[in-house]
Amino acid sequence: MDETSAAETDPGIYTLPRTDVSQDQGSFRTHFNFPGRALPGHGDHGYGPLATVVESFMDPGTxxxxxxHRDEEIxxxxxDGVMRHDDRRDNVLVTDADHLLVMNAGEGFWHAEETRRDDPPLRMLQIFVRPHSLDLEPGIQHERIPDPTPNEWRHLFGPEGGDAPLYVRNEAECYDCRLSAGATAALPGRPEWDTYLYVFEGSVELGDAELGHTESALVTGDGAVPVTATEDATLVAFAVDPDAPITRRGTIGR
Structure with missing residues (x-):
């Protein structure tokens, strides 16, 4: 998918269809969403600190x-379901609907992922954030996150030193929301930052734009844009500072 496939439907709202950038490794399949490709003439596949949002599938027994990984925040x-993690620091972790995992890869972090044969099929997002500097101290965060409240945005991660449950080392915030059909919520954001919205399930109206399953949009400029669910929807939104210093040497999130 190239930049010409992006469509601007309203001033400041740029939409993207489902990505066609995919990798099929049999029981592990990935679809790469590039927020920078929403903006016509933008020379970067990522958008500021947000490099890519990867829809990942793992069959049971994978x-x-x-x-x-190096020089990226993953x-x-x-x-829904479970993703099992282990690493060379002797962490054995299970990430599910109640937990979030952040690998601050820094100068290098080794890990493995697994689903057991009796686990359900897994569909998740793996989000790659570009850090502000190279060769940072590696580490991992695995925390219980607050229970979701229907039709409200839940804060998941944000810049180091902020009030989000987990942190990344650049100017990026992440929220999710379960929005019931007919309900409306304002797209989260911060002054002078832009927001990228990904529809994980369902369909919504974003201002005058319509977005369906696995479609996305980049919203530029200030101002709260309403999001209305036309059917029950699960949404993930990223507020980013497009002018933040970034690095481009991540293993995947370049």
């Missing part, structure tokens, strides 16, 4: 063997 958001 093992992704130990491998290294967030695993699992709305």
């Amino acid at each position: 093992l992704i063997r130990m491998h290294e 967030i695993s958001w699992v709305p």
Whole structure:
């Protein structure tokens, strides 16, 4: 998918169809969403600190063997099912609807992912944020997140030192929302930041734009834009500072 496939439907609202950038490794399949491609003439596939949002599928009984990430922040958001993690620091973790995992890869972090044969099929998002600097101290966060409140945005992660449950090392915030059909919520954001919205399930109206399952939009400029569910929807939104200093040497999130 190239930049010419993006459609501007309203001043400041740029929509993207479902991505066609995919990898099929049999029991592990990924679809790469590039927020920067929503903006015509934008020369970067990412948008500021947000490099890519990856829709990932793992069949039961899938093992992704130990491998290294460097110079990127990797967030695993699992709305249903389980993703099992282990690493060379002796962490054995289960990420599910109640927990969020953030790998601050820094100068290098080795990990593996797995679903057991009796686990359900897994569909999740793996979010790649570009850090502000190279060769940072590696680490991992695995925390219980607040229970979701219907039709309200839940804060998941934000810049280090902020009030989000988990942090990344750049100017990016993440929220999710379960929006009931007919309900409206204002798209989250911050002054002078822009917001990228991904529809994980269902369909919504974003201002005058319509977005369906796995479609997305970039909203530029200040002002609260209403999001109305035309059917029950699960949404993930990212507020980012497009002018934040970034690095481009991540293993995947370049």
